[in-house]
Amino acid sequence: MSIGGRFVSDESKGGAPKKLSTKDILAMARAQASGGAPAPAAEQPAPAATPATPAAAPKPAAGKKPTSTAEILAAARAQAAGGAAPAAAAPATPAAAPAAKPKPAAGGAPKSTAEILAAARAAAGAKAAGGAAAPAAPAATAKAPAAETASAPTGDAPKVSLEAMLAAVRPATAAATAAPAATGAAPAAAPAKPAVAPPMPAKPVPAAKAAAPAPDAGRRSLVMALLGTPIAMVGGLFSSAFSAAWTFLAATTGIATLATARFMLPNVLTEPPRKFKIGPPSDYDLGTVSTKWVAQYGIWIVHTDQYKGKNLIYALASVCTHLGCTPSWLEGERKYKCPCHGSGFYVTGINFEGPAPRPLERVGITLSADGMLEVDKSLKFQEEMGQWADPASFYEVVG
């Protein structure tokens, strides 16, 4: 037998019994089940060391060989249940060491593949220790058909297939694989596929990044709040050339309206007062014409005794009686000369040359209470009309 031969061969060489692999055990079990055919040559020890024949090994049903892994395991499981006692009874031998790792429950049947393999190794070790006297145990890994397993010497061992044990460690496929194993159907039957495809996982939402505020978001929002409104207004006004043209037209019309309103209002007149004081009579010497007030009030102050022999002080308007020009007093010629058309007037104001039709006009003059001469331009006195005789038109110096 190959199992026994393996251990015997190791022992015969003086070394420790070698641990059998699952592949070896299955190969040897198949060999046993097929009628004691030797294992593959690669794993077979020397033929001389091979012990007894596999007469004690469980045989498959008459005319039926174990073919599937489940059947081989079932046969091995049955052998292991029956050969556990010898394995436990020979713990002192070195061959029993590998079987001590996974121990099946005392008095119970092996459940998992590891337990079954451990039991098979233990049986193989015990047989190797006992040599040819105990050849029945090594056949623990041989597989037998399920129907034959029920009639094996250890018939109380439960029937647990390899698929069922794999299904126990694969919860996801347990329902699909357990059913055919329990019913004894063909183990090659494919597990049922899920009718509905699992839902696709939801994609991550990238909006979380956008929700995170930027470090300078507050400052940027403040600048946009300060500049956003004017920019938006300007942009709205000049969004198109049409609106710009209408804006320009409206602005031009408004400016023209304001200019017209200003034109309708009169300008402010800054005329000099009609009455004003020119100082005491002593400021004006006899025989002189003062031009002190021509520029400011448009009058000459004349102190003369040439008009009707009286010593008079009076005020002449500096307006030409021809067309209104302003004549000039020519001290050297002792006359008023109009630059426009050449009219000339004596020191008394009487016209003597040029186109002027009449003498210059006097304005009102009086001596005020404070001794000052006061001129009133609102009063006009014309010599051709006899008005120069009016006392309001002169101040007569007495003394």
Ligand code: FES
């Ligand atoms: Fe004085 Fe014509 S305005 S002479």
